[in-house]
Amino acid sequence: MDGQAPNLWTVEQVVKHLGITPRTLRYYEELGLITPAARTPGGHRLYDEATVAEVAHILRLKDTLGFPLREIQQLLAAERQLQALRESYHRQEAHPEARRRVLMQFRDVLVDVMGRIDEKMAALTALRERYAEKLARVDQRLRGDGGEQP
Amino acid sequence: MDGQAPNLWTVEQVVKHLGITPRTLRYYEELGLITPAARTPGGHRLYDEATVAEVAHILRLKDTLGFPLREIQQLLAAERQLQALRESYHRQEAHPEARRRVLMQFRDVLVDVMGRIDEKMAALTALRERYAEKLARVDQRLRGDGGEQP
DNA sequence: TCCAAACCTAACGTTGACGTCAACTTTCTG
DNA sequence: CAGAAAGTTGACGTCAACGTTAGGTTTGGA
Numbered sequence: 173m174d175g176q177a178p179n180l181w182t183v184e185q186v187v188k189h190l191g192i193t194p195r196t197l198r199y200y201e202e203l204g205l206i207t208p209a210a211r212t213p214g215g216h217r218l219y220d221e222a223t224v225a226e227v228a229h230i231l232r233l234k235d236t237l238g239f240p241l242r243e244i245q246q247l248l249a250a251e252r253q254l255q256a257l258r259e260s261y262h263r264q265e266a267h268p269e270a271r272r273r274v275l276m277q278f279r280d281v282l283v284d285v286m287g288r289i290d291e292k293m294a295a296l297t298a299l300r301e302r303y304a305e306k307l308a309r310v311d312q313r314l315r316g317d318g319g320e321q322p
Numbered sequence: 323m324d325g326q327a328p329n330l331w332t333v334e335q336v337v338k339h340l341g342i343t344p345r346t347l348r349y350y351e352e353l354g355l356i357t358p359a360a361r362t363p364g365g366h367r368l369y370d371e372a373t374v375a376e377v378a379h380i381l382r383l384k385d386t387l388g389f390p391l392r393e394i395q396q397l398l399a400a401e402r403q404l405q406a407l408r409e410s411y412h413r414q415e416a417h418p419e420a421r422r423r424v425l426m427q428f429r430d431v432l433v434d435v436m437g438r439i440d441e442k443m444a445a446l447t448a449l450r451e452r453y454a455e456k457l458a459r460v461d462q463r464l465r466g467d468g469g470e471q472p
Numbered sequence: 473t474c475c476a477a478a479c480c481t482a483a484c485g486t487t488g489a490c491g492t493c494a495a496c497t498t499t500c501t502g
Numbered sequence: 503c504a505g506a507a508a509g510t511t512g513a514c515g516t517c518a519a520c521g522t523t524a525g526g527t528t529t530g531g532a
Binding site: 485493 | 508509514516519522525531
């Protein structure tokens with residue numbers, strides 16, 4: 173039922189969209205971060221939108237948070253566990269205790285990540301201020317270029 | 323004149339203060355990022371407060387901005403150039419044109435760095451929001467733990 | 473004075489995140 | 503239906519940022 177083709181992406185489309193190389197895609201797969209949604213009869217990888225979005229997310233975590241890929245793997249694992257929980261819930265297979273346990277675990281992961289984000293933001297704010305001050309001084313000296321104290 | 327000892331730090335003091343290893347300190351020196359203020363008669367490195375602060379700054383740039391050390395080197399070079407300008411200014415050796423040129427160059431560096439900081443902050447804000455939403459949903463499900471829609 | 477702890481230089485090793493090449497196979501396009 | 507372009511697996515190469523080991527020298531405290 174629902175024979176709708178789920179709109180699959182080729183390797184080339186994904187890497188051009190995200191500005192990466194095929195090697196990166198395969199490396200992430202090798203580490204278990206992603207799994208191509210399908211293969212062509214000949215073995216070429218095909219990705220669905222969700223996986224493309226996940227790769228974009230991985231890149232953000234890596235580049236802006238500086239997380240190593242192994243940690244990102246833990247994070248994604250937790251998110252997937254929650255997703256699995258959501259689905260088991262749909263099928264009414266959720267033992268309330270187990271359900272609660274998974275939710276608490278995921279909560280811990282979330283709190284940890286958000287704490288690290290906040291740390292980064294604080295450090296970035298301090299850095300920004302430092303450079304903003306320097307910039308203000310430089311601009312002042314460039315403007316009133318007479319002979320003030322340095 | 324002014325024979326005040328400038329309060330020097332040993333390698334051990336620096337690394338314990340900053341949570342790094344001696345190897346890191348030597349590596350940064352190898353790259354030209356820092357220079358120990360002095361050596362003991364026997365050759366042991368000694369650092370002044372300014373250098374310790376610079377190492378702390380390097381670590382922040384590396385960890386929170388994710389800058390590679392070679393780029394940090396450029397940044398520090400620019401800052402030092404400005405410092406040199408400040409000193410030459412004191413000694414009235416500043417050709418106004420050269421002075422202006424250095425100031426403009428440093429300004430460009432500053433604007434570039436601040437732009438990158440702002441990019442990171444924007445990305446971090448988006449990430450934070452994403453996880454905050456997830457956290458809110460999890461908390462809601464943990465609280466009203468009855469049988470709502472997932 | 474003696475000795476453990478700290479430090480030195482020089483060199484090779486490791487880890488993460490890919491890059492690159494070889495030798496094919498599949499897929500798209502004219 | 504040919505040939506170029508894209509993709510496959512497998513393996514080795516690379517680069518940054520240190521870690522580690524070897525073989526000595528210096529230093530500070532009992």
